[in-house]
Amino acid sequence: xxxxxxxxxxxxxxxxxxxxxxxxxxxxxxxxxxxxxxxxxxxxxxxxxxxxxxxxxxxxxxxxxxxxxxxxxxxxxxxxxxxxxxxxxxxxxxxxxxxxxxxxxxxxxxxxxxxxxxxxxxxxxxxxxxxxxxxxxxxxxxxxxxxxxxxxxxxxxxxxxxxxxxxxxxxxxxxxxxxxxxxxxxxxxxxxxxxxxxxxxxxxxxxxxxxxxxxxxxxxxxxxxxxxxxxxxxxxxxxxxxxxxxxxxxxxxxxxxxxxxxxxxxxxxxxxxxxxxxxxxxxxxxxxxxxxxxxxxxxxxxxxxxxxxxxxxxxxxxxxxxxxxxxxxxxxxxxxxxxxxxxxxxxxxxxxxxxxxxxxxxxxxxxxxxxxxxxxxx
Ligand code: KG4
Ligand code: ZN
Numbered sequence: 001x002x003x004x005x006x007x008x009x010x011x012x013x014x015x016x017x018x019x020x021x022x023x024x025x026x027x028x029x030x031x032x033x034x035x036x037x038x039x040x041x042x043x044x045x046x047x048x049x050x051x052x053x054x055x056x057x058x059x060x061x062x063x064x065x066x067x068x069x070x071x072x073x074x075x076x077x078x079x080x081x082x083x084x085x086x087x088x089x090x091x092x093x094x095x096x097x098x099x100x101x102x103x104x105x106x107x108x109x110x111x112x113x114x115x116x117x118x119x120x121x122x123x124x125x126x127x128x129x130x131x132x133x134x135x136x137x138x139x140x141x142x143x144x145x146x147x148x149x150x151x152x153x154x155x156x157x158x159x160x161x162x163x164x165x166x167x168x169x170x171x172x173x174x175x176x177x178x179x180x181x182x183x184x185x186x187x188x189x190x191x192x193x194x195x196x197x198x199x200x201x202x203x204x205x206x207x208x209x210x211x212x213x214x215x216x217x218x219x220x221x222x223x224x225x226x227x228x229x230x231x232x233x234x235x236x237x238x239x240x241x242x243x244x245x246x247x248x249x250x251x252x253x254x255x256x257x258x259x260x261x262x263x264x265x266x267x268x269x270x271x272x273x274x275x276x277x278x279x280x281x282x283x284x285x286x287x288x289x290x291x292x293x294x295x296x297x298x299x300x301x302x303x304x305x306x307x308x309x310x311x312x313x314x315x316x317x318x319x320x321x322x323x324x325x326x327x328x329x330x331x332x333x334x335x336x337x338x339x340x341x342x343x344x345x346x347x348x349x350x351x352x353x354x355x356x357x358x359x360x361x362x363x364x365x366x367x368x369x370x371x372x373x374x375x376x377x378x
Contacts, residue, residue: 001358004073004098005351006059008091009083009111010148011035011042013054016347017066017073021355022124026065027341027348030054033197037263040190048086055094062347070102077354080108081374083148088370100366107357108368109350112376113170115144116155117356118338118349119309120165136336137307138165141173141300145292145320146312146345147182147197150228151175152299153377155309167360170377173299174226181288182314184230188237188284192246192277193253195264203317204266205273206282214240214283219291226299230288237284249274289320293327300333308335315343 002025007014016027032050036042063069078095081088092108099106123136138157144150152173157165179187182199189198194205216236221229241247253272257264270278292314300308308328314320315337328335342349 001355002068002072002074003351003354003358004059004062004076004095005347005349005354006055006076006078006091006095007111007114007345007347007350008051008055008087009079009081010087010345011047011050012345013051013058013091014345014347015059015062016351017062017068018121018348018351018355021352022121022128024121024125024348025068026062027346028058028062028065029344029346030058034263037196040196041186042084044084044086047084048090051087051090055090059094070098073104075099075105075107075354075358077107077109077350077358079111079114079350080368081111081371083111083370083372085370085372088372092368092370096366096368105358105363106365106368107354107362108364109353109357110374110376111350112144112149112151113168113353114349115146115149115311116142116153116170116309117353118311118342118346119336121349121352122338122342123336134334136309137305137334138168139303140305140307140309141296141303142309142311143292143296144312145181145310145314147186147199148180149175149312150180150230150292151376152226152296154299154303154305166356168356172375172377173303174224174228174295176228176230177221178229178231179234181228181230181292182312184234184288185314187234188281191238191241191250192281193250193257194269195257199314199317201266201269202281202285203319205270205278206285206319208270209275209278209280209282211279211282211286213279216283216287219287226295228291228295233284233287237280240280246274246277246280249277285317285319289317289323292320293323296324297327297331297333301331306332306334308333310335310337311343313344316340
């Protein structure tokens with residue numbers, strides 16, 4: 001089954017052609033980062049306008065790279081939510097119009113389900129190349145950690161056909177009560193004038209700092225141990241910066257960048273950062289990573305699973321990957337990540353998640369609409 005997937009929930013316009021849930025024939029992602037960079041975050045109105053401009057060429061390019069025409073597509077899947085409503089509607093309406101006019105099966109997919117499936121998709125591709133790689137197992141605990149979400153799920157596969165899992169169920173175990181982890185990275189980077197998005201740049205610069213010199217402490221909360229909270233940590237960073245030399249240094253960096261819309265070379269940026277700033281970044285990253293790993297491992301223990309999946313843009317973080325692998329090894333869990341390309345928003349994960357639902361006979365019709373808030377597994 002060949003599925004055309006379309007994803008436009010935030011600031012990436014993406015289309016992909018995926019066969020049988022795992023053979024990626026094409027995956028195109030048109031990033032809007034240069035448009036939003038000067039604002040230090042995604043501007044919803046600009047995002048939907050940009051999706052409008054790009055959706056048709058991005059879908060055409062995915063079909064061209066896959067070497068198929070629309071007639072040769074078996075079904076069309078779109079992201080239904082959660083996300084920015086104007087952005088979501090562009091991809092959803094485009095895909096729906098195509099499906100209706102071509103009389104193809106059509107389905108809406110939860111963006112978070114897509115992220116969860118990115119891990120399985122990666123694993124199935126890896127195992128096709130190297131059968132000695134362990135299969136990403138079920139049930140598992142999945143951490144979806146991105147700019148918009150920080151959620152922990154208990155994921156079960158309710159039916160397994162030979163080597164191909166078929167139906168899934170999701171239970172939300174906990175989520176952030178305030179900022180998402182990626183949002184905290186982006187806000188700290190903005191505060192310190194390090195450019196946008198903040199995650200990749202902090203990942204890079206933190207390697208030159210010493211987290212032991214900046215102890216930001218554990219994130220403590222009452223109630224559900226699998227919930228997250230990152231706004232306090234962001235405020236702790238703010239207090240260490242405000243009115244200090246670090247603030248003056250950040251102001252200088254801001255003036256140096258002078259509202260540039262260009263991506264700043266990380267090495268050049270590093271030359272504009274004092275050791276104290278690099279230590280603060282290392283301390284901040286360490287605090288986020290420790291919290292994500294500990295709560296996820298706690299959930300995996302509570303649910304008595306063997307496998308942990310980690311997905312979403314923050315899953316690209318090198319310290320998070322290292323720390324997860326180390327901690328999982330010590331505790332006897334297997335941990336699975338998608339490649340960085342499949343960790344950030346993409347349409348291959350939407351097409352892949354759709355495959356299993358379509359195969360089970362699920363279809364949506366002309367009344368399908370987008371939802372900015374669209375919980376999974378509650
Ligand atoms: O999954 P994604 O592309 O979009 C959302 O659904 O939000 O994630 C984007 C987020 C941004 O906040 C970005 O700063 C963060 O992922 N990110 C990272 C890294 N790469 C991207 N955060 C930490 N370390 C990274 N290497
Ligand atoms: Zn996402």
